[in-house]
Amino acid sequence: MSTQPPSPNPHRIVIITGPSGAGRSTAINALEDLGFEAIDNLPLSLIPRLLSGRPLERSVALGVDVRNRDFTTKGLMKLVDALPLKTEAEVSLLYLNAREDVLVRRYSETRRPHPMAPNESLQDGIRRERELLGAIQSRSDIVIDTSDLSPHDLRAELTKLFAAPGESGLSVLLNSFSYKRGVPHGVDMVFDCRFLRNPHWDQDLRSLTGQDARVAEYVTADARFAPFFDKITELTDLLLPAFHDEGKSYLTIGLGCTGGKHRSVAVAEMMGKALANKGWQVSIRHRELERQLKSGAGDT
Template sequence: MVSKTTNTRQRILLVTGMLGAGKTTALRELEDLGWEAIDNFPIRLLKRLVGREKDGYSLAIGFDCRTRGFVPAKIIEQVKAWVEDGDVAITTLFLDSSGHELERRFNETRRRHFLAQDFPVASGIAAERELLAPLRRWADVLIDTSDFTTNDLKQTIREQFSRTAPQDMTVTVSSFGFARGKPPTADLVFDMRFLDNPHWQKDLREQTGLDAPVGEFIEKSAIFASTFDKISALLLELLPRYADQGKAYVNIAFGCTGGRHRSVYTAEKMAQVLRDGGFSPTVLHRNLGSRAAELVEGTELK
């Protein structure tokens, strides 16, 4: 039997998961990436869609507990049959989130949970989680959106399911403040809070890591140069290996307490090292515009 190559088979992505976990956002982003997207399509009609196109056609199908004919065991059985037949290249994506976060999202939007019309939202979430457990275990890709913003989810979808990955690996170097939460999509995170904090220097407090006096203050630390050199060497060794493995995106994040001084300076300096090493990083400073606040920065070291 001659195997069918992936580029001539219909490409199917089944998108499912917990209500409120981001299925609609994921499908819209997939549509922007060139997929044909259909949401809540009746399960009994799936056979009419799958395997009809033979030219690499990409179709994203969204479904959840509200979809007519939704029975996880039967869906898994059907997917297995398609995989064995070989007519389609099929992947299942499951979007999940913590119960607390899902409950917050439902309360925020004042929506009723489909499985808890006359009961608290938490009851519906618990029932739904039990119902979807087989699909969650079966899924090829699991994305937990508990700590995601909408943009975080969009970026993750782009990285995972872009129809054509960029020829050159995209490298992002960013800064952030731990006090305002870690970036959930970062691949590599480096904590720069071991350095003396410029915030506690009155003449530097309102400046940032983009200002020369702040950089000079950070460079005076006895440990900065040796640590920076080690991180530089590590990244210059890892990035080519990521590229060899076909990784399309690498996000490198440097954090400090408020995200305005140490992380900003280190990110800028590291981006220059990577440029000198042949990469073209994009630099983002998430909390650069945040207010300098002592309660955020913590206690001054004496």
């Protein structure tokens, strides 16, 4: 007969809350993609019943906000304090926040009445909700300000926090950007491409992007490109396996140039192909090109 204690439940319970418009739905979807069982707007009184019984077979993400039928600040904090006594799973309270002006803009885009002020101004509802949730924010285990995060950025942050070590290997995001707009949030390492010759000054190439073969040829023709690309390839060949062995599941590499349209885009595309050919899970994001697509405007 074994005298060893039972193994602790390796799963997690993440309760996600925060003001409307701060990214709760994006977070729930992101955790679901990471293998969590996701449940949104379940009444607080039903959560202990949901988690009672046999140990969890999967981690659980629970979305909770002021729209929950029996939501109160005290009720949620009491629940968070009680859950560790009812389950061996690790319990975390994740609070997503954003500046008031950002919440106003995001909620205005939905064209829906605010749950805290259905017949009043949007600003009144946001302020009332933030006052109600203030005590919860101070009690939370993890607080993420999403004001300057895109949905993609928020997903990356949550992947870093909640992906099971070694579960799906190391995923690499290559993010091209413009230094004029600042380094993207959450990058792990950055390579500056501004020393390479700039296609912007060639009239035939100015309107194109680094995804065009002619721009890529122009950039690679710079005598400094080959040694630069060789060096960053050597560095990633060294670091990525080490990060993987340490259990890191997500790595973001930033590649910047002046306008985020030509050089950084071309290098990111070439680097993505090189890493993918070596078996790494790679995704590419071109921040400024996405911005142009949304606005319909050009940028150099």
